[in-house]
Amino acid sequence: MLRKVATALLLATAIPATAQTTPPKLIVAISVDQFSADLFSEYRQYYSGGLKRLTQGVVFPKGYQSHAATETCPGHSTILTGSRPSRTGIIANTWFDLSTAREDKAVYCAEDESQPGSNSGNYVASPIHLKVPTLGGRMKIANPATRVVSVAGKDRAAIMMGGPTADQTWWIGGAQGFVSYKGVATPPLVAKINEAFAARLAQPNAGFDLPQQCMAKDFPVAIGAGKSVGTGRFARAAGDFKAFRASPEQDAMTLVLAAGAIESMALGKQAQTDIISIGLSATDYVGHTYGTEGTESCIQIDRLDRELGAFFDRLDKDGIDYAVVLTADHGGHDLPERHRENAMPMENRVDAALTPKALSATIGAMTGLSGKTLIWGDGPAGDLYIDKGLTAAQRAKVEAETLKLLRAHPQVEAAFTKAQIAAVPSPSGPPESWSLLQEARASFDPARSGDILLLLKPRITPIVDPTKGYVATHGSPWDYDRRVPILFWRKGLTHFEQPLGVETVDIMPTLAALIGLPVPKSEIDGRCLDLVAGEGSSCPAQ
Incomplete structure (x- = not known):
């Protein structure tokens, strides 16, 4: 009997030791687009699949995409680079280059605008704007055998997490299924999955059952013009790609390709550690x-919880020693119409007068410079660009009048100049305590x-009319858009939860430490998070 107890104790201690000291064979880095910390915590008690498994690992429920521009491209650029957008160069989904000769002055973050015919809406995809290496890129430098x-x-999402040296980079390019960079041949695996993609899309979907925890949410919210949301089940007609994309079906197909790639390429089954990043965009x-x-x-x-559970079960059956991190590129904010029905009467939509087109017209009338576009921007919040064709005196006048107008507007929290922002040191310390300027x-x-950087007040949704497109969004500097969960899991890793704030830029150095990959501190903004509960550390000695 004593011998059996001793053996059990030995086995119990051996598993955590392996999880702490032996590099995993495969890193699985998952980003769930718009999976806010609020959304994560709201449904946490109901998780029974993959998300439940991850909550049994090391949980940081108060992670931060710490920057102000909480959009998809900047957020994904932080996760596997260890660097904030100020270092990655990915400041937004779209920025403006007013010096370019092309008619379209907007530059999409994953576009090679030098390619003939490319524009921000119909572009040649490229990672050229990412200024720093990803974890996968660093792993390949250390060991070229890394996949x-x-x-x-x-x-x-695929480009910013995979980086320019990834062996395979695939994303959903439309109803045709998964595509890659221009000129990349489609391998048999992807061709097969695209056939399954087409077959699934060609069939109608009657919708999904409503789980018990969703019953109380089943009421319509009117958003104007006879349109409402809030009671859907994702029923769609055959061939309706737009409905397919905004449904759990999209994530299911993405995980099918991820699992197929792991199996067909034997990721995690050779001497070196491999890495796969997975961007789940349906949320x-x-x-x-x-x-x-x-x-x-x-x-x-x-459905996300269920699909992740099935995905992890498949990896388990393959006997792969894998480590998972799951986070999000940004949070999100519900539509103001539902907020107003649920105890938040102060919620509102942005004033159309704050759109770049309206601002340009107003400032033109005020300065006598009407008849041309004075102010460029991607929407009624974020970066605003002043026409470079103006004289220095005209630019100064336009900037002064724009700042005066914005700072007097009741929906505007702050309007910072480029010089103001540039004068601030790169922020440090707890991300929850940063100022808006930081x-x-x-x-x-x-x-x-x-x-000029235009920041709206909290609870102002930067969508003027919800009947002409999206009804809700993100992108603000407020915590509902900045806070995201950061979850680490590996078999044998002892669970603990740290409620204090950490950053998504901490993920890359944390994973690098797990595989013994040194990363110079001067090259990143993040820090290694110790994943060992109690004594000991998974991080290198300071």
Whole structure:
């Protein structure tokens, strides 16, 4: 009997020791687009699949995409680089280059604008704007045998997490299924999955059952013009790709490709550690299309939990020693119409007068410079660019009048100049304590950022009319858009939860430490997070 007890104790201690000291054979880095810390915690008690497994690992429920520009491209650029947008150069989904000769002055973050015919809406995809290496890129430098794979629902997710040296980079390019860079041949695996993709899309979907936890959310919210959201089940007609994209079906297909890539390439089954990044984009499309608090979002999180559970079970059956990190590129905010029905009467939509087109017209009339575009921007918040064709005196006048107008507007929290932001040191310390100016500095690139940064007050949704497109969004400097969960899991890793704030830029050095890959501190903004509960550390000695 004593011998059996001793053996059991030995086995119990051996598993955590392996998880702490032996590098995993495969890193699985998952980003769930628009999976806010609020959304994570709201449904946490109902998890029974993959998300439940991850909550049994090391949990940081208060992670931060610490910068101000909480958009998809900047957020994904932080996760596997260890660097904030000020270092990655990915300051937004779209910025403006007013010196370019092409008619379209907007530059998409994953676009090679030098390619003939490329523009921000119909572009040649490229990682050229990412200024720093990803973890996969660093792993390949250390050991060229490392395989780096990136798959996602969006090109910017796959590209920013995989980096320019990934062996395989795939994203959903439309109804045709998964695509890659221009000129990349489609391997048999992807061709086979695209056939399954087409077959699934060709069939109608009757919708998903409503889980018990979603019942209380089952009521319509009117958003104007006879349109409402809040009661959907993701029923769609055959061939409706737009509905497919904004549903759990999209994530299911992305995980099918990820699992297939792991199996066909034998990732995690050779001497070196491999890495696969997975961008699950459906939660974002659902949040934009229906909001974050209706039956649609509730069903999406339930299906995400189930699909992740099946994915991890498949890896378990293959006997792979893998480590997982799951986080998000940004948070999200529900539509103001539902917020107003649920105890938040102060919620509102942005004044159309704050759109760049309206601002340009108003400032033109005020300065006598009407008849041309004075102010460029991607929407009624974020970076604003002043026309470079103006004289120095005209530019100064336009800037002064724009700042005066913005700072007097009741929906504007702050309007910072480029000089103001540039003068602030790169922020440090707990991300929850940063000022708005520090958050802005973490998103600032002197060559790409605008002349003025417009930040709206909290609870102002930067969508003027919800009947003409998306109903809800993100992108603000407020915590509902900045806070995301950061979850680490590996078999044998002892569970603990740290409620204090950490950053998504801490993920890369934490994973690098797990595989013994040195990363110079001067090259990144993040720090290694110790994943060992109690004594001992998974981080290198300081």
